[in-house]
Amino acid sequence: MSSSPQAPTRAVTSDADTRPSLTVLSGFWPAATFAVARTLLAADTSLLLVRHDLTGIRDGVVRRVVRTGGGIIEDEQVALRHGCVSCTLREDVLPTLVRLSRSHPGRDQVLMLPEVVEPEAVAAACAHCLVDGVPITNLLRVDSYVTVLDAEHLLDGLASTDDLATLGIQAADDDHRALADVIVRQIEYADTLVLWGQSRDGAFDTSRLAVLLQRMAPWATHIRVDGDLVDADTLTRQLRHTHRHRPETPGVLARGLQGYTLGAHEPESDCGVVSAVFRARRPFHPQRLHDVLEDVNAEMIRSRGHLWLASQPDTVIAWDFAGGGLAMGSLGHWLVSLPEDRWEHVEVQRRLAATLDWDPYYGDRHQHLVFIGLDTDPAELHRTLSGCLLTDAELADGEQTWRTYPDPFTGCFPLATAELTDTEGARPA
DSSP states (O other), rough: OOOOSOOOOOOOOTTOOSOEEEEEEEOOHHHHHHHHHHHHHHHHTEEEEEEEEEEGGGGTTEEEEEETTTEEEEEEEEEOOOTTTHHHHHHHHHHHHHHHHHHHHOOEEEOOOOTTOOOOHHHHHHHEEETEEEEEGGGGGGEEEEEEEEEEHHHHHHOOBBHHHHHHHSSSSTTOBBHOOOOOHHHEEEEEEEEEEETOHHHHHHHHHHHHHHOOOOEEEEEEEOOOOBHHHHHHHHHSSSSOOOOOOOOHHGGGTOOOOOOOOEEEEEETTEEEEEESSSSSSSHHHHHHHHHHHHEEEEEEEEEETTTEEEEEEEEETTTTTEEEEEEOGGGGSSSGGEEEOHHHHHHHHHHHBBBBBTTTTOEEEEEESOOOOOHHHHHHTTBBOOOOOHHHHHHHHHHHHOOOOSSSSSSTTEEEEETTTSSSO
């Protein structure tokens, strides 16, 4: 690992922002994430690294450590709040960052999240929670959310069907998240992805992982680091003062509705990785779609998006598959089903995206799904999903008839809530 005695030159921005920058590191494999953190500290001895050690969590204690390239400057125990890691971090992280910005003015910070924490939750706290009556962004500029993936373990993690509770690493007693879901959300929220190290199966497999990450998060900046020989200055230039974070970008399930990229259509295999985008205007027949849920995800590592059912034409339905489990749920109303005076309560970006893609018959209703897998057949996938769409004869029956179709999803997608419901494969939500 090489390093420089000089701190990296700060990027000059047009708005002359003088706030110290905050880089947030996440990743399910702490050894790789901490290796990146140590590399950044080696390049800039003024940098402050904040991390929470969960080793003593079973004893109700979280350890907060603040360090620089010169060593540890704080090492304190924080009592577990309400038996919940997330609650404890929420109540400790932001005040700590603010306190450090005041006691060490002008010094940038890196926040390293525990492995089970999703960066989007931290972003929400930074955006909405106040410390001493002011938002944290008054004092710090959130520069980038960086997720570090360990090449040796990544594919096993994405394919895992275990949940955090089974592994004994859940963030709270009611934390029922799956391991693969956590990894996927860390990947998809990141502005920057670092693939650290090499696959134990060799160079081809490492390249395949890099392609897989590109397909899973085509909007992110992708960086590969060998892990054995790391240039600290180069990695610092790649990860800090990038101005990559855009807080207005919606979560992954709402990306397509607001006109953002939801996925890349790359049906030709690259290192065995295939990414297929399915789009259609016609609604799905509820029974036919239900019957193929298991088949279409059988070889997938990840699928996501939104859809509409003929039997529930007012509802935008989320599709969220990872780790062998499919979750579907309500994302609210299609705009075409709302009176125009209620459009003002919908995000401007979504209204604009709907207007640009408006259909005189379907309005803004459409299917938009992305499937990412290894050695899958995109043509067969397209045929299967197309076979679930209404036929010409069924379309001619009209919406009132569609609503009477037998529907295995009845009651699963209430419009009063946007929470996802676990369907675990082919079982109805």
